[in-house]
Amino acid sequence: MGNYKVLIYGLIALITIQIASAATIYGSVYDFSLDKVSNARVEINTSPKQFLIAKNGSYSFSVPNGAYTIKAQLMQKNTVVASVQENITIKQDGSYVLDLILFPDVEEGIENPNLNINGNVIDTNASKNYYWILIVLLLIIAAVSAYYFKRKQKQKKLPGEEPKESKKSEEKDEYNDLDQVIKIIRNEGGRATQKDIRKQIPLSEAKISLMIAELEHKGLVEKIKKGRGNIIILKKK
Secondary structure, three states, X not given: OHHHHHHHHHHHHHHHHHHHOOEEEEEEEEOOOOOEOOOEEEEEOOOOOEEEEEOOOEXXXXXOOEEEEEEEEEEEOOEEEEEEEEEEEEOOOOEEEOOEEOEEOOOOOOOOOOEOOOOXXXXXXXXXXXXXXXXXXXXXXXXXXXXXXXXXHHOOOOOOOOOHHXXXXXXXXXXXXHHHHHHHHHHOOOEEEHHHHHHHOOOOHHHHHHHHHHHHHOOOEEEEEEOOEEEEEEOOO
């Protein structure tokens, strides 16, 4: 009986020491627009593993000293639509703030075009209308390009000199292409993958990359590397 008492007291003392030396990791879960995201699943690789559902967009874990990985996922119909993973090292007691920003999960191509970052369904009819508008814009651009191409062929070009009308046509075509990229990103809710932009514009991947670089240089968009692709965000004025 005496040995059992010693064992019980020892376990109580061990648990008390762990509780006394515990630290608190807490923070909020945000989307790309820095709005809180509800119902994200947050977990930390303690022993045993801890997890919770951030119903109000906030989470908190009590952990002993050590190195940890915190993961957050937003699920919709058993599909991950956004996720993030962060590492943190706890060396002493106290409170540690670690906010998490969810990135759309486009690396493995499992993104759902009918869901936004908060898992809400996007109006597919509105999306179809945007596609029709895009098709009309492409036809207009094609007609304007053909018109200026014919005018360029009729102009007499002096040796070593490029006609002024030709330069204006090229500048206008480049402006139309850049404006088209901006419209695509705006129609996608202010952010779109470079892959989606390339699908909607009949230009080469290299040309799309150059146009995005030009827009980024002008301060109109911001490019974020995510996995094997890029996410293009329209900057707010």
